[in-house]
Every structure is written in structure tokens, then in C-alpha cells.
Amino acid sequence: MNFTSTRLALAAALLCATTAHAQTSSVTLGGIADAAVRYVDNSGLSSVSSVVSGANNTSRLFFRGTENLGGGMTAGFHLEMGLQFQNGSQASSTAGQIFDRRAVVSLGSAQWGEVIMGRDYVPTYTLWVANDPFSHVGVAGSNNLASATPNGPIRAAFGTSFNTTVRANDAVQWLLPKNGLGLEGGVFVGYRGNGAVADGKNDVKGFRLSRQFGDLRLSVAQNQTSNSITTLGDFNDTVVTASYTMGKNRFVASNREFKYGNAKQTNRLLGAYIAAPGGQIKLSWLTADYAGTVGTTAIGANDVEQIGAGYVYDFSRRTVLYVNTSTIRNKGLAATAIPGGAAGLAAGKTSQGFEVGVRHNF
Template sequence: MAALAVAGVASAQSSVTLFGIVDASISSVSNKSSLAAATSAVAASSLPGSTTVSKTGLNNSANSSSRLGVRGVEDLGGGLAASFWLEGAISNDEGTGAATGGGFNFQRRSTVSLSGPFGEARLGRDYKPTFWNLTMFDPFGTNGAGSALLQRAISGSTALPAIESSNVRASNSVGYFLPPNLGGFYGQAMYGFSEQTKYDSFLQGSLNNADRTGRYWGGRFGYANGPLDVAVAYGEQVNDSSYTLGTNNVSKNFNIGGSYDFGAAKLFAQYANVKGVVDYSGSNEPALNPDKKLTGYLLGVTVPVGAGQVRASYGNVKYRVEFEAIAPRKADQLALGYVHNLSKRTALYATVAYIKNKNGADYSTGSGNIAATYQPSVLNGDGAGVYLPKSSVGYDFGIRHSF
């Protein structure tokens, strides 16, 4: 009886939970593309002016990201607790262990924490503060065909590479979260180490070329009370660096988002300004610095309907390069969806989205492994032509189960 009592106390003081989401959908994407460039005049005259590229199949994570994880917490007494969280992506449509098709890993989140009245200190791989606003204030949660156009643009495309590489998560990070008893105010800060070797002065040169690459710092501060939730975030990341050239390629991400629940409908809004800046050491800076700038916004709504929920959003982005002669690239996206809850853990869903590209933007509604590509086309040896999507239509019909 004494042994059972001790076991009961230990069980009450600590717990380990296995959890996950399995999400599968029939998804499709169709990009109507136009000839943007050709390698020769003959190719320009002989290649078709437009073409359509499409792809249909079984997808995953179109409503919520499929995942498998284990988490645990131990009560240390005195208001202190230690916890861990290990979570990995799964491609249930193919039976592989990760969304990339490789072996199973914990790259979605792998952290260990110490929490108490002071807040929480968290170490490992986790969401960046600047990503939280993009996913929390998107009616579609940055998943599937309806994923926020802002998130698509920051992640990059074929013609417009990402300004901020890997904008979702940071590895090798130390994070701090404010305690939850601050009258609705919340916040977090994060620093991600570059973990690059640094050499002494006589060994500098090319050995120190990338000593800042991968370093990240950022923070998020918000207020949530009743129907209102609003937050602002800022972060900087060194995407690559060169000691020899005296340059740092830095992304600077500022965004703000919010939601307000009226009961009959919940409104969402977000705005982001992401800059790709090349920092120079001094005299090597060119007269015209080719900085990149991405701005955009999203307006969205969710409306409860019986056991389900209607979702809708409109997004707009603008991408430009300083001192570039051509007009800024632009895109607009409309998305509409419905989620029907069969229970607290299982739901059916449908989503359709449309993107209109302008001035060389090439964003697509595809997601996961259902993402249509558009490679240069060759015809009769006359040369190649590059096709960029002028418009894109995508849809998802699926089921999501959590446990």
C-alpha cells in the first residue's frame, strides 16, 4: 500500500503524453502561365504564349499539419516545473516519417523548458516570434490552398526567392516567455546561435567567411482579453555572411496582427514588412544598394455555422528591389473554406483558393507535395522559354483527426 501511495504521488507530479494529428486530403493545383522570357527570338516566336500546368493527388496537412509528438512535465515544487516537447512532421499520404519524405525527426519542435512565476525559459528548436502572428491571425492557419499569401511570399518562389530563409522556426535557440498572469499581456524573446567557428585575427580571411550565418534574434509582444487579441513582432536573421567581401545578408521582419471575436463572426487582420538588406563593412558599399522589400496584408473572417465553420480571407503582397527599373511584383489571393466538425477530434474540410499575379510575381496555391512546377520549355531546338504563373487555382477536400 505504501509503494502504491508513493507511485501515485510520483504520477501526480509528472506526466508524459503522446499526441498527434493525421490530416489527409485530395488536393489539386492549376497554374495558368504565360511566356515571360525566351533565350532566342526564334524561341519567342515559336513557343506558345501561355500554358497550363496542373497536379492532383493525395496530400497531407492541408488543414492542420500532420504530426506525431511526445511531451512531458515534472512538478519540481515551489511553483517550478520542468518540461520537454518533441514533435515531428509525418507524411501520412506516403507513409514516410517527415514532410520532406526523409526519416522521422523532431524538426517541428524539440525543446526543454524550466517554468515558474518568472515565466518560461525554453531551449531548442521552436517557432520564431515573427512567425506566430502570420499563423495565429490567418483563418487557415498557414496550411493548405488557403494559406496566407504573406507566408507564401516570405517563404519565396522560383522567380522571387525567400527574403528570410527558413522563416518558420529557429534552431539552437534560447527563448523566454512572460508569465501568464500579467492581465492579458503576453510576450516572448528568442536568440538563435549561428554556431559558426570563429578564428583569431591571424587566421581570418576565408575561414571566417560565414561566421554570422544563421544567427537570429526576435521578439513578440501582445495583449489578449476577451474577444480581442493583438500582437506585434520583430526579428532579424543573418541569411549569409562573407568576411572576405565584408557583407552580411540580413532579413528584417516586422509584422503586426490581431483578431476580434464578435460571436457571430471572428475577424482577422495582419500586416508585414520584410526587408532583405545587405550590410557592408564600409567603403565597399555600392552607390545603389540592391535592398529587397516585401510588404503585404491579410483580412480574414471565420463564421460558426452549426457544427462547422466558414473561413475566408483576402491577401495582397508587393515585392520590389531598390533601384530596379521594372514595376514592383504584386499578387492578390482569395480563399474560401468550410470545416465540419464530426466530433471534438475529427473534422471534414474543403478549401478553394485563387491567386492573381502581376508584373512577374509567380505565387501558386499549391501546398505540400501537390505543388505544380513550371520549368523552362524547349521546342524543336529553337531555345527555351520561361513560363511564370499569371493565375493559380487550388483546392483541398480532406479529413483531419487529432489524438
């Protein structure tokens, strides 16, 4: 009888210990499955229909872990890769790169904030994408007007290599602790050592700061990047945003400026998230204004405008049906087009797109 009681007591103790341990650490496997049918009509060219991945939110697979260290301290990691649901491949085309979206380890304190190291989003992108109704993806995403394809400051500073308008490698950042002042943000540093921009190596210095004033949120972020080809000084990326919440609706105004040497690109966005029966309506108006020169080439007449609208229907908390449409109008020598259309859009012409898709969070 005593032996049985001892075994029961030992089993109960082990169960309690296991439960306690489970409460202090966890590992999560999750992701987003997102696919859509897209139709793109580029002026003067044949229209193209295709299946695309991540038109509402980028398709991905992630592993995330946290551990409660006690005393208000936590440790964690986040590994995330992009997926292409139209063909089952990884999103990254870089040899040997698995977790292209994010790969970080962190140590946090309720009193002192959080230190994060690895490949991560730069402060300007974090702020900008939080105020893009289309989350920087799809036919109406602001990513359409922020690439290294046009002759402008981004291409001049990075060529066709990996640029720091979204992420940076070899990064260390510190995030502010939660506080009663309504302040949120942090500082960011990326190191390139002796590496070349062709290998994704950049020196990055940046910060992000937001302040809540009732229903109004004002924010600013800035990055400075130098690399093996930035002989004209730093590449500067600056974002200023204002966001106003009215019930279930939110209205945003954002300005993002890319500058390198004598070339400047200013993106301005006005957007709205409007509650609607069964889901949400999304609207955006975006412009890209170019100024100055790249070398001896003037770029000031090559402006671009994009107008987008979308509707998201919530089947559940995890599954949605969405519809997006947009139009891009080019001026001067600009030939920006919605991804997925016929190649060779002529300068100054129009690109139109439409897509309908399903997104499931798991």
C-alpha cells in the same frame, strides 16, 4: 495477522506514492493525421489531382513531457516531427533530422516565466499563424505567399537554404509569466556560432508581445537574422496584428514585412472565422507587395493576390471534414502557384486550387 497487516499497509503506501508521483509528471504521445485530395489548375497548363498531407493542419507525431517540481516550477520537453500521410514518410528531407518541427526542453516558473531551449518557432511566425484562418497550410494558406522561390528579400538573405521565417535552430527564449495585465509574449535568441546558413545556422534576435483589450487583441513581433551570406545587413521580419472576437466569430487583420538590403516584401491579410451549422467557415484575402531591388533587378511590379475560402465540419472534438478553395493572381513577373499543380506557370498568370480532406487528432 500482524505480518498480513504490515504487507497491506506497505502495499497501500507504495500505491499512494506511485499515485502521487504520477500526478507530478506525465509523458504524452499524440499527433495529427490529415490527408486530402487536391485539384490544382494552373493557367495554360494541365490540371493535376493528387493526395496531399496536412491541408487543414500539418500531419505530425509528438512526444511531450512535463514534471511539477513544486513551488510553482515545472520542467518539460517537446519533440515533434512532420509526417507525410500520402506516402508514410517523414516530412523533413534534411539528413539526420528527426524532429523537424520542434525539439525543445523547458524550465518554467509561475512567477518568473518560462525558459525554452532548442529548435522552435520564431516569434513572428507564432503571431502570424495564430491569425491565419488556414493555419499556414493548404491551398489557401498564407505560406503560399511567403517562400524563397520568388526573387525577393527572403531568397536574397537565405538563398535556397533553411530560412528563419518559421523556425530557428540553436534557440533560447523566455516567455512572460501569466499576469493580470493581459500581456503575453517573450524574447527569442538563436545562435549560429561559426556555422554557415547552408547548415541551418543563423543568428536571430526577436520578440513578441500581445495585449488583450476586452474583445480586441493587439500584437506585434519582430525578428532580425544574420548569417554567412547576409552581407547587406540583417534580414528583418516584422508582424503587426489586430484580432476582434464577436461571440463565436473572430476577425483578423495582419501585416508582415520582410526586408533585406534594398528589397522589401509586405504581406497583408484580412481573415474571418465564422461559426456555421456543424462547424466553421474560414475566409481570407492575402496580398504580397514587392518593392525595391535585388541587386540591380527591380521587383516592385511583381505583386501577388490570394483569395481563400473554406468550411470545416466537426464530426467530433477530434475528427473533422474540411473543404478549401483558393485563387492566386500574379502580376508582372510573379509566378506564384498553389503547391501540387503542374510546374512552369507563366509570369502574370493565375493558379486555382480545391481540396477536400479529413483531419483526426490523436
